Amino acid sequence: MTKFKKFNYFDSRERKAVKRVIRSGELSGFYGNWGAKFLGGKEVVGLERNCEEFFGTKNAVSFNSLASGLSASIGALGVEPGDEIILPPWTMSATAAAVLHWGGIPVFCDVDSSTYCINPDLVESLITPKTKGILAVDIFGQSANTEKLMSIASRHNLFVISDSAQAIGAMRNNRFAGTLTHVGGISLNYHKHIHSGEGAVMFTNDGEIALRLQLIRNHAESVIGDIPNFSNLVNMVGHNYRMTEMCAAIASEQLKKLPRIIAQREEETRNLVDLLKDVDEISLPYVDSNNTHVYYIFGMQLRVDEVKFSKHELVSELSRRGVPGLSTAYVNVHRLPLFQKKTAIGTRGFPWSYEHSRKNISYAVGICPVAEELQDISFFSFYINDYILKRSDISFIARTFKQTLKDLRNSTD
Numbered sequence: 001m002t003k004f005k006k007f008n009y010f011d012s013r014e015r016k017a018v019k020r021v022i023r024s025g026e027l028s029g030f031y032g033n034w035g036a037k038f039l040g041g042k043e044v045v046g047l048e049r050n051c052e053e054f055f056g057t058k059n060a061v062s063f064n065s066l067a068s069g070l071s072a073s074i075g076a077l078g079v080e081p082g083d084e085i086i087l088p089p090w091t092m093s094a095t096a097a098a099v100l101h102w103g104g105i106p107v108f109c110d111v112d113s114s115t116y117c118i119n120p121d122l123v124e125s126l127i128t129p130k131t132k133g134i135l136a137v138d139i140f141g142q143s144a145n146t147e148k149l150m151s152i153a154s155r156h157n158l159f160v161i162s163d164s165a166q167a168i169g170a171m172r173n174n175r176f177a178g179t180l181t182h183v184g185g186i187s188l189n190y191h192k193h194i195h196s197g198e199g200a201v202m203f204t205n206d207g208e209i210a211l212r213l214q215l216i217r218n219h220a221e222s223v224i225g226d227i228p229n230f231s232n233l234v235n236m237v238g239h240n241y242r243m244t245e246m247c248a249a250i251a252s253e254q255l256k257k258l259p260r261i262i263a264q265r266e267e268e269t270r271n272l273v274d275l276l277k278d279v280d281e282i283s284l285p286y287v288d289s290n291n292t293h294v295y296y297i298f299g300m301q302l303r304v305d306e307v308k309f310s311k312h313e314l315v316s317e318l319s320r321r322g323v324p325g326l327s328t329a330y331v332n333v334h335r336l337p338l339f340q341k342k343t344a345i346g347t348r349g350f351p352w353s354y355e356h357s358r359k360n361i362s363y364a365v366g367i368c369p370v371a372e373e374l375q376d377i378s379f380f381s382f383y384i385n386d387y388i389l390k391r392s393d394i395s396f397i398a399r400t401f402k403q404t405l406k407d408l409r410n411s412t413d
């Protein structure tokens with residue numbers, strides 16, 4: 001059976017960076033009081049400047065995870081209990097948890113069945129007087145339709161946040177995913193395109209949002225009394241969401257490798273698509289014409305009307321024959337127990353039960369039919385980010401797909 005090489009882009013450059021930090025003895029440069037070190041040490045500040053230059057934004061603010069960065073963003077934008085945030089259910093749970101952490105109410109909007117990103121045409125019907133913002137997810141490696149979302153937001157005076165965890169380095173209209181909305185961010189978690197074990201960077205061109213992100217990151221409550229003319233106390237309850245010097249030093253090295261990693265991923269997927277494009281039974285990833293796709297996940301759909309077997313049968317047979325990294329599902333966050341039972345913070349139904357919350361928010365199955373159908377019936381994926389694929393691996397995958405589909409067709413005819 002073919003042995004697939006695990007994704008690993010670490011070498012002497014990262015080792016050297018780590019040694020430099022260890023020798024310095026300063027494994028974190030943050031101080032929790034207002035002053036030069038409030039914004040972190042040399043490596044953290046260096047990473048943020050490198051990211052500003054690479055991604056082309058005025059401000060980059062690092063965090064110890066994107067879960068932290070998204071949560072800080074919800075806080076920084078002034079979300080209060082009962083405020084509604086519109087987001088897709090086809091994402092990692094952390095996207096929705098960021099909203100709940102501040103007592104905000106996630107309102108799920110169905111996804112586009114070809115890009116898997118939030119369907120902007122459905123957003124406006126979900127806006128209520130309580131709506132404060134839209135949290136878009138650049139899922140699997142390409143950007144959501146940010147122009148449409150930004151124009152809806154400006155009509156209704158909302159903010160837009162991008163969760164670009166899986167789309168680092170992806171472009172939309174020649175600008176980077178994560179930089180096209182009021183705030184956006186990338187994850188540097190071990191499982192992402194580039195990583196420092198754990199970590200994340202948020203982007204914004206708004207200096208005031210950047211400051212509020214920096215404050216929430218580093219014990220806001222204890223320092224705001226020392227900031228001249230600082231008067232907006234809302235959500236200035238801080239956390240310790242700080243990145244270590246070692247993570248930042250590694251991340252700066254990883255960032256230099258990003259273009260090469262993306263180029264390699266583009267070549268792998270081009271070859272795979274080329275070999276699979278004449279297979280009638282499955283639809284391959286669709287790339288919006290304004291986007292580049294960095295393929296964190298290679299998403300596919302079984303054309304169930306044309307076959308007599310299920311995606312579960314297909315994926316289990318492909319896995320048995322040695323194709324790695326396959327999965328029959330992604331996530332429908334609204335179906336998690338927390339939403340089904342509306343139990344998040346404490347036992348009294350907060351935030352849904354709060355007096356300023358709208359009372360009839362539904363998370364019933366059926367609210368996002370496209371995402372649910374994808375999950376239950378047609379969608380399956382190849383977690384391409386886990387591997388470095390050789391030409392022979394790609395031909396093995398394509399050959400196995402074709403043979404398996406043929407065998408399943410013959411056995412079910």
Ligand SMILES: *Cc1c(COP(=O)(O)O)cnc(C)c1O
Pocket residue numbers: 064065066067068091092094095137139163165166187188189199200
């Ligand atoms: C990985 C991921 C996150 C969380 O990132 P962490 O840095 O691991 O907290 C959030 N959203 C999406 C879509 C992700 O894939």
